[in-house]
Amino acid sequence: MKSVLIGVGQAGGKVVDALSDFDAQNGFGAVIGSLAVNSARSDLQSLPLDTVLIGGSRVNGHGVGGDNELGTEVMREDSQEVLGAIDGRVTARAEAIFVVAGLGGGTGSGGAPFLVKELKRIYDVPVYGLGILPGRDEGSLYQVNAGRSLKTLTREADATLLVDNDAWRSAGESLESGYEAINERIARRVGLLLAAGEAVDGVGESVVDSSEVINTLHGGGVATLGYAAAEVADDASANVNVVTSTTRRALRSGLSLPDTTSAERGLLVVAGRPEVISRKGVERARSWMEAELDTMEVRGGDFPLSDGRLAALVLLGGVANSDRLDGFLERARQAAREEEEREEEDAASAFQEDRLDGLL
Numbered sequence: 001m002k003s004v005l006i007g008v009g010q011a012g013g014k015v016v017d018a019l020s021d022f023d024a025q026n027g028f029g030a031v032i033g034s035l036a037v038n039s040a041r042s043d044l045q046s047l048p049l050d051t052v053l054i055g056g057s058r059v060n061g062h063g064v065g066g067d068n069e070l071g072t073e074v075m076r077e078d079s080q081e082v083l084g085a086i087d088g089r090v091t092a093r094a095e096a097i098f099v100v101a102g103l104g105g106g107t108g109s110g111g112a113p114f115l116v117k118e119l120k121r122i123y124d125v126p127v128y129g130l131g132i133l134p135g136r137d138e139g140s141l142y143q144v145n146a147g148r149s150l151k152t153l154t155r156e157a158d159a160t161l162l163v164d165n166d167a168w169r170s171a172g173e174s175l176e177s178g179y180e181a182i183n184e185r186i187a188r189r190v191g192l193l194l195a196a197g198e199a200v201d202g203v204g205e206s207v208v209d210s211s212e213v214i215n216t217l218h219g220g221g222v223a224t225l226g227y228a229a230a231e232v233a234d235d236a237s238a239n240v241n242v243v244t245s246t247t248r249r250a251l252r253s254g255l256s257l258p259d260t261t262s263a264e265r266g267l268l269v270v271a272g273r274p275e276v277i278s279r280k281g282v283e284r285a286r287s288w289m290e291a292e293l294d295t296m297e298v299r300g301g302d303f304p305l306s307d308g309r310l311a312a313l314v315l316l317g318g319v320a321n322s323d324r325l326d327g328f329l330e331r332a333r334q335a336a337r338e339e340e341e342r343e344e345e346d347a348a349s350a351f352q353e354d355r356l357d358g359l360l
């Protein structure tokens with residue numbers, strides 16, 4: 001799926017960089033344009049991408065410090081410049097635009113939904129959000145910001161693909177030190193999804209194409225992506241169980257939004273050498289996904305690759321049930337309540353002090 005990637009904020013820029021790099025290194029050609037937008041100059045300087053600095057007159061290149069309302073404001077004020085920079089990149093070849101952001105910060109969480117809305121007014125191609133949810137140990141400001149941002153992003157975007165920052169982190173890997181590794185995993189998985197149907201090695205029997213990705217995301221809401229890979233035998237007939245068990249792992253333990261148990265639509269992409277992909281395995285895996293997700297709409301297709309391993313990539317659109325998402329929303333609500341209580345206490349104590357001042 002020929003895509004233009006726009007990163008907003010620090011995480012957004014780094015993930016777009018990792019994705020563009022993955023696509024270029026593999027020669028897929030699915031990423032046809034990229035741009036990083038931020039209110040922090042230093043974050044932009046370290047990226048090998050075209051960049052736009054926003055909010056210069058407000059925050060002087062220092063970022064918005066987690067203030068997501070300010071993040072929206074600076075994007076609104078400088079939106080013409082951002083849209084101008086995007087304009088030349090969304091050519092007639094573009095099939096989708098992805099706006100990528102960490103939803104817990106200020107610039108990305110506040111700026112991304114506003115930018116999505118503007119892009120949707122201008123372009124006919126779908127505009128998707130790729131949102132990174134804060135891990136469960138991140139502070140309450142991150143949870144509150146992400147809760148608010150998720151609500152607007154899912155309303156504005158054609159679909160919002162969520163990656164929970166705890167999902168693709170290895171055991172023992174701290175979040176800070178693990179960003180690079182997490183970004184590489186995001187790049188590999190999302191990069192393969194975008195590349196499915198693009199530059200492929202050889203001709204498969206039923207090659208997936210971009211319209212299947214678009215149809216799976218069509219209808220909006222939250223989407224999640226799962227991935228697992230395994231070694232394969234050289235003969236497809238010996239790989240029925242490899243396809244089914246890899247698909248099961250992708251869905252049960254490889255999702256970007258873990259513990260998703262039902263969705264409106266699904267897509268199974270099996271990547272590997274065409275001669276080792278078992279058709280029977282793909283059909284069984286697809287039926288299993290339909291039963292597992294409680295939907296009749298699971299598409300399927302191959303992604304011929306010369307890679308020695310076989311990978312299953314599952315995309316779920318219109319996520320209906322996810323314990324992880326529910327857990328996050330509860331954390332965000334709780335953090336918002338605590339923030340409100342703190343604000344009320346601050347206001348009350350200021351009032352008491354004012355009264356005392358007046359009496360003295």
Ligand SMILES: Nc1nc2c(ncn2[C@@H]2O[C@H](COP(=O)(O)OP(=O)(O)OP(=O)(O)O)[C@@H](O)[C@H]2O)c(=O)[nH]1
Pocket residue numbers: 008009010011012014015038039040063064065066067101102103104105106107108109132133134135138142165175179180182183
């Ligand atoms: N996966 C991943 N998450 C990141 C990365 N950098 C930051 N995050 C997450 O993104 C959220 C913070 O968003 P940032 O992108 O740093 O913030 P920002 O949008 O630049 O906003 P301000 O810094 O407030 O101006 C937190 O939940 C972080 O855990 C990264 O490189 N990869």
